Amino acid sequence: MTTDNIIEIHRVTKAFAKHTALDDVSLTIPRGSVYGLLGPNGAGKTTLIRIINRITAPDSGRVLFNGRDLQPEDVYRIGYLPEERGLYKKMKVGEQAIFFARLKGLSRHDAIVKLKAWFEKFGIESWWDRKVDELSKGMAQKVQFIVTVLHEPELLIFDEPFSGFDPINANLLKEEILGLRDRGATVIFSTHNMSSVEEICDHITLINNSHNILTGRVDEIRRQYGERKMITVEEVSSMNDIFIKAVKGELSHGKH
Amino acid sequence: MASINLIIAREFNERVRKKSFIVTTILIPILMVALMLAPALIMRYAHGDTRLIEVIDQSGLIAPSLENNSEIVFEPTSATLDEARRSTAENETFGVLVIGEDVLTNPNNVTLYANGPSSVSIEEAIKSQVSGIIEKEKLKAYHIDNLQQILAEVETHVSLQVFRVDDGRDKQAASSAIATTVGIVLAMVLYMFLLMYGAMVMQSVIEEKNNRVLEVIVSSVSPFRLMLGKILGIALVAIFQILIWAVLIVVIGGVVIPHLFTPDMMGGMEGMEAMQAMQSGAMGGIDATAIQALSVMTDIGYITQILVYLILYVMGGYLLYSAMFAAVGSAVDSVQDAQQLQTPITIPIILSIFVMLLVTKDPNAPLVFWCSMIPFTSPVVMMARIPNGIPMWEPVVSLVILYASFLVMVWLAAKIFRVGIFMYGKKTTFKELWKWMRYKY
Structure with a gap:
């Protein structure tokens, strides 16, 4: 059975000892979208992402992947770049990339072929035999990005992908992400950097205090909540304003 | 299962290629041979002036x-x-x-x-x-x-042969001296193994935590498999290192010893002993302990039995302790921070060394017996007891307890592990570890 939604989350709740990370959260992620997962620190974004990656399990609720319950093998079809990310410092770049690729189910041979292609594309073939601790942070991030997308996953999850990149490389990365979407991948994009959301996301969900407080298409949300502001204030209301107002509970519909 | 093999292979390959691994692997046998030879060398070269x-x-x-x-x-x-x-x-x-x-x-x-x-x-x-x-x-x-002539004939050195009645048969047991020595050596091997390789598991987890590489990995491999993969990978490192040591010690020993002791010196000593033995007949001059030691060394059944127990206890003890070390490693950010949480793990190991020394006095004392049953001390203590000849059921029961506790411990450690690997910056207390164990996942 195929469905238009790659991920459907139904009433997921996840509690830790003293706080509830997610409280009855539901959302659907359309196939082929770039989906922004927004919210202040500690809102529950990372917990939600970990649930989708099967790193933790929800206390209640269901997670559907391609219309059926998430299976252990589905992690091979997901690529995840966590916010807390890093590489083995003492391992050589090429060897390490092969290790991560094989963890995602690629054979050694396939991994090498694909890696060589990506390294060529980024112009970093000379790094293959260098150790990670000889690379700068930005260089390591590039390797990390390649490792995340190498197995051509259907679903890509990026948690604050642009932190640690200079503007030129951030732009390169953004284009790669959009390119992956054009080739059919769905991208979940977790951030609190609103300007990047406006540029690349077509859908968003805003999570605050463990709840999904705002969800929908970016253009609709802007029309819905930004309209009046557009009249009263001369500027186009930015997603940043909507974000702040939503979190503070001051969001009011633009049209009455 | 493929993923756990990858974790094991990476752990093994990376550790074995480290400089520190290569250095210790080569230096330790040299040190051991030097230690073994030191008394002989001191006797030979360092005696006082005439x-x-x-x-x-x-x-x-x-x-x-x-x-x-x-x-x-x-x-x-x-x-x-x-x-x-x-x-x-x-x-x-x-x-x-x-x-x-x-x-x-x-x-x-x-x-x-x-x-x-x-x-x-x-x-x-x-x-x-x-x-x-x-x-x-x-x-x-x-x-x-x-x-x-009378004086020469009456001169006597007594050495005691010990027989132990076992299942109604007279069986030549190793004399207490040999059993004690074998027991202490075995217990020390275990002690070293548990502490050294257990701590290596902990360092490995801390290292990955510091590299921020853990979350990337657990998105492909479950935390439980990651932990088990690390434990098994380092077990392979341990086996590999010990095999190299065994080979090196035999080779270095075989090459160095003949060079240190000139042939006429060795020959002279052996010749003298042989002559004495011949002169004084079968029961005379030659040391009965030496004969026993020789018969113990060549008793294949005895050696196999001890080796099997050794392997079982090393494995069980290592699995139990490395699971605890992995849990501690996941809960801290640096080796320094680990000190406090590590203490309850190292205390039973050190305690078992003290109890092991009591084995030399009485291998069946109540304290010794119970410590050879309690899984945290049983590997070291039981290994010291076994050469003394104890009923079969004792090591069997103790092994069952040990492996059962390993399963419980891995389960608990995994619970701590999957919470701990995402915790940064905060100093973890025992209270928190207890809390993590009760988290639902």
């Missing part, structure tokens, strides 16, 4: 029978005490030994005037030589025929 002692023998009985050795040379003199003391002081010889005229009836009449500090070993050597000579002189007074 001491010259002038002897004024007023009785005339003792001096002719005094024997010189590599440490002491006796030189009878007819000088007076004052002259002798002056001349020895000038020549910087050791001193003057004065033996009184009535020494046979008054053995206290023996005096040593030393020019420098004396030593217990020299004094003992002089006392035992003089006593021996006086005893023989006294015996001579009885006018026994063939005295020399």
Whole structure:
């Protein structure tokens, strides 16, 4: 059975000892979208992402992947770049990339072929035999990005992908992400950097205090909540304003 | 399952190629051989200078029978005490030994005037030589025929052979001395294994945590498999390293020992022993302990049994302890922070070494028995007990308890592990570990 939604989350709740990370959260992620997962620190974004990656399990609720319950093998079809990310410092770049690729189910041979292609594309073939601790942070991030997308996953999850990149490389990365979407991948994009959301996301969900407080298409949300502001204030209301107002509970519909 | 193999392979390949691994793998056997040879070398090269002692023998009985050795040379003199003391002081010889005229009836009449500090070993050597000579002189007074021959024939060294009644059969058990030695060696091997490789698991987890690589990995491999993969990967490292050590020790030992001891020296010693053995017949001069040691070393059944137990206890103990070390590693950010949480793990290991020393007194004392059942101390303590010959059911029960606790421990450690790997910056307390164990996942 195929469905238009790659991920459907139904009433997921996840509690830790003293706080509830997610409280009855539901959302659907359309196939082929770039989906922004927004919210202040500690809102529950990372917990939600970990649930989708099967790193933790929800206390209640269901997670559907391609219309059926998430299976252990589905992690091979997901690529995840966590916010807390890093590489083995003492391992050589090429060897390490092969290790991560094989963890995602690629054979050694396939991994090498694909890696060589990506390294060529980024112009970093000379790094293959260098150790990670000889690379700068930005260089390591590039390797990390390649490792995340190498197995051509259907679903890509990026948690604050642009932190640690200079503007030129951030732009390169953004284009790669959009390119992956054009080739059919769905991208979940977790951030609190609103300007990047406006540029690349077509859908968003805003999570605050463990709840999904705002969800929908970016253009609709802007029309819905930004309209009046557009009249009263001369500027186009930015997603940043909507974000702040939503979190503070001051969001009011633009049209009455 | 493929993913756990990848984790194991990476852990093994990375550790084995580290400089520190290569250095310790090569240095430790050299150190071990050096340690084994040290006493022999010290005996050979580092004995004290030869001491010259002038002897004024007023009785005339003792001096002719005094024997010189590599440490002491006796030189009878007819000088007076004052002259002798002056001349020895000038020549910087050791001193003057004065033996009184009535020494046979008054053995206290023996005096040593030393020019420098004396030593217990020299004094003992002089006392035992003089006593021996006086005893023989006294015996001579009885006018026994063939005295020399009788003395040579009655000289005896007793060494005890121990038999243990086992299942109604007489079985030659290793004498307590051998059993104790074997037991202590085995227990030390275990102690080293648990502490060294257990700590290696912990360091490995901390390293990945510091590299921020863990979350990337657990998005492909479950935390439980990651932990198990690391434990098994380092177990392979341990097996590999120990195999290399065994080979190196045999090779270094085989090459170095013949060079250190000249052939005539070795040959001389062996020849002498063989001659003695032949002269004194089968039950005589040769040390029964040595015969037993030899029979123990060549008793394949005994060795196999000990090896099987050793492997089972090393594996069980390592799995139990490394799971705990992995849990601690996941909960901290650095090796320094680990100190506090590590203490409850290292205390039972150290405690088991103390209890092991009690095994030498009584392998069946209640404390020893219970510590060989409790899984945290059982590997070290039971391994020290086994060579002493204990009923079969004891190690079996203790092994069952050990492996059952390993399963429980891995389950608990995994619960801590999957929470701990995402915790950064905060110092973890035991209370928190307890809380993490109860999290639902």
